[in-house]
Amino acid sequence: MNPVKQEPRATSAETQRGTRDTLSVTDNRTGKTYELPITHATIRALDLRQIKVDPKEFGMMSYDPAYGNTACCTSKIAFIDGDAGILRYRGYAIEDLAEKSTYLETAYLILYGELPTAKQLEAWTYHVTHHTFIHESIKKFLDGFHYDAHPMGMLISTIAALSTFYPDAKDIFNEESRRKQTWRLIGKMPTLAAFAYRHTLGMPYSYPDNELSYPGNFLNMLFKTTELKYRPNPTLERALDVLFILHADHEQNCSTNAMRCVGSSHVDPFSAAAAATAALYGPLHGGANEEVLRMLMEIGSVAHVPEFIKKVKKGEGKLMGFGHRVYKNYDPRARIIKHIADQVFEVMGKSPLLEIALECERIALEDEYFVSRKLYPNVDFYTGLIYQSMGFPMTMFPVLFAIPRTSGWIAQWEEMLLDPEQKIARPRQVYLGSEKRAYQPIEQRKPARP
Numbered sequence: 422m423n424p425v426k427q428e429p430r431a432t433s434a435e436t437q438r439g440t441r442d443t444l445s446v447t448d449n450r451t452g453k454t455y456e457l458p459i460t461h462a463t464i465r466a467l468d469l470r471q472i473k474v475d476p477k478e479f480g481m482m483s484y485d486p487a488y489g490n491t492a493c494c495t496s497k498i499a500f501i502d503g504d505a506g507i508l509r510y511r512g513y514a515i516e517d518l519a520e521k522s523t524y525l526e527t528a529y530l531i532l533y534g535e536l537p538t539a540k541q542l543e544a545w546t547y548h549v550t551h552h553t554f555i556h557e558s559i560k561k562f563l564d565g566f567h568y569d570a571h572p573m574g575m576l577i578s579t580i581a582a583l584s585t586f587y588p589d590a591k592d593i594f595n596e597e598s599r600r601k602q603t604w605r606l607i608g609k610m611p612t613l614a615a616f617a618y619r620h621t622l623g624m625p626y627s628y629p630d631n632e633l634s635y636p637g638n639f640l641n642m643l644f645k646t647t648e649l650k651y652r653p654n655p656t657l658e659r660a661l662d663v664l665f666i667l668h669a670d671h672e673q674n675c676s677t678n679a680m681r682c683v684g685s686s687h688v689d690p691f692s693a694a695a696a697a698t699a700a701l702y703g704p705l706h707g708g709a710n711e712e713v714l715r716m717l718m719e720i721g722s723v724a725h726v727p728e729f730i731k732k733v734k735k736g737e738g739k740l741m742g743f744g745h746r747v748y749k750n751y752d753p754r755a756r757i758i759k760h761i762a763d764q765v766f767e768v769m770g771k772s773p774l775l776e777i778a779l780e781c782e783r784i785a786l787e788d789e790y791f792v793s794r795k796l797y798p799n800v801d802f803y804t805g806l807i808y809q810s811m812g813f814p815m816t817m818f819p820v821l822f823a824i825p826r827t828s829g830w831i832a833q834w835e836e837m838l839l840d841p842e843q844k845i846a847r848p849r850q851v852y853l854g855s856e857k858r859a860y861q862p863i864e865q866r867k868p869a870r871p
């Protein structure tokens with residue numbers, strides 16, 4: 422291939438500017454120069470494939486473990502500027518949505534691109550609310566779990582099980598079917614989560630109450646005991662709704678990537694959402710809020726904070742709830758959450774761990790180790806304290822993240838399905854293993870490791 426002939430033609434805008442939207446790459450092995458088109462400040466990895474020394478070669482790839490600098494899709498859903506600490510859903514600032522919107526309204530925005538009109542919101546709320554019940558057989562699976570089973574394990578399994586109840590969900594290119602699975606997933610997530618919680622307590626399941634709001638009904642299914650009608654505390658109901666808004670989407674994070682990757686095999690959305698929930702379970706992702714509380718309890722008192730920070734700086738553990746792959750500034754969600762924490766503590770009483778958290782933050786924000794690495798509190802640093810104060814056990818924290826993130830997962834899954842450029846996700850590798858070798862009979866083998 423002659424790279425000179427490959428030069429893209431200049432557009433009229435480029436001619437006017439006197440520059441070209443291309444990147445010239447010179448391969449010093451051959452002296453050849455290649456001109457690669459730049460779109461949205463990005464080059465296409467496949468354009469590197471033409472770069473080779475020998476025409477028989479596979480061609481050049483880019484190596485990017487953990488996708489540190491690789492865009493795997495185009496998206497119109499969430500925008501993050503990690504250096505400026507900005508998060509927007511469909512162009513709307515997270516601060517505005519947290520102040521003025523509800524979770525269901527935000528979920529609609531994330532899924533369908535615009536805030537709903539009053540009529541659209543009414544229909545949307547009706548449909549989600551009328552899909553909150555789960556098949557009675559799911560209660561039987563839950564009964565099979567040990568009393569101390571982690572609720573995330575129960576949640577992952579029961580989301581996957583939903584696919585067996587709704588075989589129509591396999592019809593993924595049917596818009597009507599996708600809409601229905603969306604109502605089902607968003608409607609049933611709080612029910613599965615609450616039932617998992619009640620199972621761990623050995624308490625009877627509390628059924629959905631269609632008269633309550635989305636977060637209000639969730640609180641009802643979690644905490645209702647003998648009262649005929651559960652009435653959620655409005656401050657806690659609103660706090661939970663705002664926390665749900667803050668967690669609704671966050672572009673290409675680990676669990677969203679799992680949703681897109683698994684969904685790219687064209688499996689049904691319940692199976693893909695189970696995979697996304699499994700990804701969220703890990704302590705480096707949605708499991709971090711649980712780890713923050715464990716860390717604060719381990720620190721034990723404000724006086725022990727400097728010693729703990731010293732250990733972190735020596736590499737003996739991490740300051741959980743700090744740092745983020747994208748935010749290199751204060752996570753804007755953490756700022757809003759700090760404010761909600763005050764409101765919740767006013768109703769429920771202050772968490773004894775709050776002082777320890779504040780002291781960790783104070784020291785870390787001044788300490789050269791954290792400052793130079795741009796480590797700031799992330800969304801998980803204060804959520805655990807709020808959830809604990811609201812009466813949730815630590816094991817429920819990642820579950821409280823999975824419920825609202827479902828709207829983001831479905832929106833991202835649908836965007837992937839309808840994107841004509843997307844195919845089954847299939848990364849490349851750089852093989853560094855053995856060259857071809859002769860098969861060894863067992864008696865000639867030497868142990869490779871003890």
Ligand code: ACO
Nearest residue numbers: 705706707709733739740741742743744745746794799801
């Ligand atoms: N405490 C102490 N040091 C840290 C922390 C931390 N929380 N986070 C990062 N560092 C250090 C690393 O050791 C590394 O130091 P080095 O350059 O001397 O080797 C440097 O900061 C860069 O860190 P990386 O691990 O390269 O950053 P990466 O982008 O890969 O990781 C992550 C981001 C996973 C969030 C990381 O900061 C972390 O583990 N934080 C704690 C877990 C956590 O709070 N996760 C929740 C994330 S938010 C979410 O998922 C919703």
